[in-house]
Amino acid sequence: MRSRARSELAGMLKQVQLVARPATRRRYASSSTSVPISPRRTSYRYIALGTTVTVIGGVLYNSNLFRVVKLDSSSATQNKKSKTKEEKDGEEKEKAKAKEGEEEKDPKAKDISFKLQTNSVPGPNASQAAGRFISMDEVSTHNLAHDAWVVVDGKVYDVTHFHKHHPGGASIIVSNAGRDVTELFRPIHPPGTLETHLAPENFKGNIDPKQAAEANEAYAAEQSRIDQARNSLPAVETLLSLEELQQAAESFMSPRVKDYYGAAANDGYTMQDNRNSFRKCRLLPRVMRDVSSISPQTTLFGIRSALPIYVSPASNALLGHPEGELNITRGAARTGIIQGVSAASSFSLGDILDERDEMDKELEKDGTKMGMVYQVYVQTDREKTEAQVREAVSRGVQALILTVDTNVLGYRQSTEKIKGTTGDASPGVRMGPITDYPAYHDARQSWGDLPWLKKIANGVPIYLKGVCHIDDVRLAKEHQLAGCILSNHGGRQLDQARTGFDSLRSIHAEDPQLVNDVEIYVDGGVRRGTDVLQAVALGAKGVGLGRPFLWSQAAYGEKGVIRAIRILESEIVMGMRLLGVTKLDQVTPDMVECLQEVWR
Ligand code: HEM
Ligand code: HEM
Ligand SMILES: Cc1cc2nc3c(=O)[nH]c(=O)nc-3n(C[C@H](O)[C@H](O)[C@H](O)COP(=O)(O)O)c2cc1C
Incomplete structure (x- = not known):
């Protein structure tokens, strides 16, 4: 000191x-x-x-x-x-x-x-390399898989051996070998990553201070551009729809982050369909009913919710805003809606739960608590999934969501382009740019894993997310799961997959009782209160929204999240009034008429 x-x-x-x-x-x-x-x-x-x-x-x-x-x-x-x-x-x-x-x-x-x-051993202090300056020219010669150096924050690391074990895939490192990767690296790695994962001898030395200063200046300039742009956005109260919140965020985000939030698989057909599927139904309002007092309250995942909507778990909120998921925790708690926390959140589950505890103190005076559900994947390393589930359960997360549509990451071509991924033109086993994706999510996961998950869930209800086919809903029922979320991961996984809302329509038409027996939720493309009401009419307990919360927190932090929820609330309440209902259970299948397409 x-x-x-x-x-x-x-x-x-x-x-x-x-x-x-x-x-x-x-x-x-x-x-x-x-x-x-x-x-x-x-x-x-x-x-x-x-x-x-x-x-x-x-x-x-x-x-x-x-x-x-x-x-x-x-x-x-x-x-x-x-x-x-x-x-x-x-x-x-x-x-x-x-x-x-x-x-x-x-x-x-x-x-x-x-x-x-x-x-x-912290890289910067590794004695053998300290004091040696390396030029960017020298770094750029180490740009091969078997000789790969990268620069992070003015320090040079040899990642030749590490890249094969990189949790984010070898190709991202190899394709950036010989370069300064600070800007790529910072938003997605926790502090201490380099010190923890690289051996001291991998630290090669410092970049020539003049060149390092230039790199830092470029980074600082970008950060200050973002801060200024965020500060000069219109007042959040003046924004009137979720689309305007999206536009506000996209007006200043770096192309990379804009792409990650917006990206869809292949041609984006499914992502477009998600939005469009709500246009294929029309609402049939009832008239001459007393609608002076409306209550949009309901129960989702066994938890009281102020509205039939919840935050669908989505990763990497920090890419948009320095307070990331914590903005969502605060915004959701203060408006009485449930936050779905992604297993791939930027902040640790512990941090998010700490924030929830803070919120609970605030809510105590009203005798309420925040609702939080935690999303997991079956990871190849089952111990990791177990540790996540046990932490969530021991700290009182009220439900678990098992995402089952991501046993391999979808092919988001625009993202691959930005990352500079290259393909393989040689004959043989390799099929494309992402075949070296490490087996992080277990491609062998099956219904047989449910007893294991149920055991560690210790009575906390489990919902499957990413379900499309009616037989999978039936299987979920047979396995005594609490419910299913009909979803295609925001169109980011299997392109040309059916939309969540269309799955609801189809399943409801084929077996309406099933929708009563198993709790059904829908997500994907929900942007208006009337979308929510259409899904509720066909038996969905509630709907999830993913990107709108990422965008709104990116633009305005917690305030953006609250604004998004207030917009949806007013749209839902107005929609209910105009439909002639005062409670959600009065929104019934006869109030919605759908275009009958024949798909088979
Ligand atoms: C320089 C040495 C690097 C080290 C030691 C390193 C280490 C790690 C570690 C430990 C993780 C897992 C993090 C977690 O569980 O949350 C990870 C994930 C990841 N890393 Fe790196 N990394 C390095 C370089 C890079 C570079 C240059 C990129 C380029 C963008 C990159 C992109 C990623 C991605 C995309 C993930 C996966 C993120 C996710 O699953 O959401 N890494 N890395
Ligand atoms: C070869 C390179 C990469 C690989 C193999 C890779 C792998 C992955 C994996 C496995 C996931 C799912 C993570 C989870 O659910 O825990 C993921 C999600 C994500 N990664 Fe990457 N990643 C790569 C590059 C990047 C880069 C460079 C960034 C950002 C700078 C990035 C940002 C994201 C985001 C925002 C998600 C969440 C999207 C979603 O779940 O739909 N990725 N990535
Ligand atoms: C950037 C981004 C990250 C996501 N990460 C996850 C995730 O980690 N786990 C998950 O189950 N779903 C994830 N999703 C999918 C969402 O939970 C949700 O299914 C989808 O976003 C709904 O579509 P919408 O964005 O049109 O509302 C992600 C979606 C986006 C856009």
Whole structure:
């Protein structure tokens, strides 16, 4: 704490009246075996009225993880040796948590943690490479699969051996070998990733400071462009539809993020159909009924909900806004709707649950609690799925959603283009650009896995997401699952798949009783209150929305989420009035008439 740099930092921290809390780690569940040990102990996040700075291994980053101040290495070491009171308190709490958690009971988990801990030597301090400057020209010669270097934040890493084990796929690293990948890397990796996953000898040295400064300037310029653009958006109250919220977000997002949120599989036919399928039905209002008092309340996933809508789990909210999923937690809690949390969230489940607990304190005075459901995939490494489910269940998540339409990632061509993915023109086994996709989601998953999942769910109801075929709804019923979400993942998986709403129409027409026996939800392309009412009329308990919440939080943070929900609320209430109903159970199949297409 004695060095000049440290006191500079202390000065800055005081200025923003900071409250310390443990650093946010992306997507690492606190009871998971993949918890990175070192960043936990060296990183702190400071929050004051929207100002977030992070100290990681002696470097101060702003909310966009842009480096603000680098502390000299002695103060960084000092920083590690003499911990602040908060750090000590934080550690005590972490230790206590770990003791309570499953991790301690599982000897294997302990081994893994230990291995990570002993491997985790921060790259910047690796002594053999410190002090050596490397030019970008030199880096650019290491651009092959068997000789791959990348630059992150002015530091050069040899990823020749690592890329084969990269959870995000080898090709993304190989296709970027020899380049500065900071901008690609930062938004999707939690602090400490490099230190935890790369061995000290993989750190090759620092980029020539002049070139590094130029790269940082470019990054800072982009961040400041985004901040300014966000600040000059029209007042959120003036936006009148979800489409306007989407336009606001897309007006300033980087092309990459805009693409990730908007991307669809192949030609995007299914994504377009999702929106259009609501146009194939018409509503039949009843007249001369007293509609002075309307209640759009209902129960979804066994939880009270202010509206028949919920936040469909979608990953990587942080790409759009520095507070990411936490914006959604706050917005959903404060309007009484349920948040579906993605297994691929930017923030860890623990962080999101902490935010939910904060919200619950706020809601206590009304005697209510926030509704939260957690979405999982069956991962090839079942222990990882188990750890996620156990954490969710132990912390009171009210339902689990098992997404079953993503046993392999859909082919989003626009995304591949932006990433610079190249294909393979050689004869043989390879079929396309994404065949090296690591087996993260288990392609062998089957109905036979349900007893295992039910056991760890410990009574928490399970819903299948990504169902299309009536026989799969029947199978879900046979397996005594709580329900099905008719969905095609926002058109991002199998292009030309039927839409969720069309599946509802078809299943309702063929076997209306089935829709009563199993709770049915729909998602995909829902953008208006009247879309919601059409689905409810045909027996859906509720509908999910994915992109609208990503866009609205990207543009306006929590306020955007609240605005999106308020827009939908007013559209639903007005729709109910005009339909001549006062409660959702009065919205019945006779109130909707659908175009009869013949598909077979
Ligand atoms: C330089 C060394 C790198 C290391 C040590 C590294 C490490 C990791 C790790 C540990 C994960 C899993 C994170 C998680 O579970 O949330 C991951 C995922 C990923 N990484 Fe990297 N990475 C590196 C470089 C890159 C680069 C250059 C890119 C280019 C964009 C990239 C793209 C991704 C993607 C797309 C994922 C998957 C994200 C998801 O599943 O949602 N990585 N990486
Ligand atoms: C070869 C490169 C890549 C591979 C193999 C890859 C792999 C994956 C996988 C496995 C998922 C599903 C993750 C999960 O559900 O946990 C995913 C989702 C996602 N990845 Fe990538 N990724 C790649 C590149 C990227 C890059 C460069 C970015 C952003 C900079 C990115 C952003 C995303 C986003 C936003 C999602 C969520 C989309 C969804 O679930 O529909 N990906 N990716
Ligand atoms: C960027 C993005 C990420 C998504 N990530 C997930 C995910 O992690 N898990 C999941 O079950 N569904 C995911 N989905 C699908 C949504 O839950 C939902 O099915 C879909 O977005 C609904 O369509 P809509 O965006 O038209 O509302 C994602 C969708 C988008 C657009």
